Amino acid sequence: MTELWIVLGVAAAASAAIKATGPVLVGGRELPPRALGVIALLAPALLTALVVTGTLGGDDGITLDARMAGLGACAAGLALRAPLLLCVVLAAAVTGGVRALG
C-alpha cells in the first residue's frame, strides 16, 4: 500500500513537471513560423495516434475486438454530422452490445 502511494506521488509530480516544462522554457515569446507550422500539425498527429492505440491497443500488441465496431459506429455518426455526444455514446453502446453477443 505504501508503494502504491509513492508510485502515485512520483507519477503526479512527473506529470506536473512534464506539463510545466514547455510553458516555463518558452512562455510569452512568439514562436517562429516554422515552429507554428509544426505545432499546427501536432494535433492531427497526436489525435490519430490516440485513436489508433485506444482502439487497437491491448496487453499483447494489436488487439482486434469489439472496440472496432464501436469506433466504426462513431465514425458513421460523425460522417452523418450527428451530435458529438451521441457519436461517443454510440461507440460505447455498440462495443458493449457486440461483447454481449459474442
Next chain:
Amino acid sequence: MSDRLDPIRRAASGGQPGPGADARERFRAGMRAGMAFVIPTLAIGISFGVLARSLGWGLAAPIAASAFVYSASAQFAVASVLGAGGSGVAAIVAAVLANARFLPMGLAIAPALRGGRLRRALEGQASVDTSWALANRGDGRFDREGLIGATIPQYVAWLVGTVIGVVGSEAIGDPEALGLDALFPAFFLALLVSEVDTPRARVVVVLAAALALALLPWAPPGVPVVAACVTALLGLRVTR
C-alpha cells in the same frame, strides 16, 4: 472545417483579439466546449475507479490519483503495470511515457500563457488532450482562456466519476461489458474530425496512423503516441 467543435475558435474570431470582455467570452466558450466531454469523461473516470478498486487500491488512493495525476492515460498505465505484478519503478516509467506527449503539447501552448514562470507552469497544468485540441486555433496558436475554461468541467467530471467508480464498483460491474473502453478513442476521433482540414493534415493523419500501428505490437505503451508526433515535422515546410 467542422463547426460544432469550434465554439472557441468562433468566439475568438468574432471579437477583437484583446483582453477584457472578449477573454471572458472565450473562457465561457471553452467551458461550453468542455461540457460536451463531461459525460464521456465521467464514464472513463468511473471505469478507472472500478479498475483501481478491483486491484485493491482502497478508496482514497484512486481518488487522490485522479485529483493529482489527472491523466487517464498515465493512471491506466500505472494500474495496468501494477495490476500485472510489475514493479513500482516500471509503473512510474509507464506513466511518464504515457504522458510524454505533454512535452511537445506544452511547448505548443507556451506562447499563449501569461505571467512569470511559476504562473505559466501552473496554467500549463490545464493542458489535457481534449482541451488542448479545442483551444488549438489551427494556425499553431492557442487560446489560453479557452484551454482553461474547457478543462474545468472535465476535471470535475473526472474526479466525480472516479468517486462513483470506487464507491459503486460492486454495483457497476465490468466497465468493459458496457463498452466504456471505447469512449476514449471515440472522443479523440470526434476531435480529430475538426483537425483534418488541409491536405497536409490528411498526410499527417495517414503517416501518424501507420507509425502508431507499426510500433504498437512491440513498443511500451505511450511510445507509439510520442513517435507519431514526429510526423508533425512535415510542418517545417512553411509554404502552403
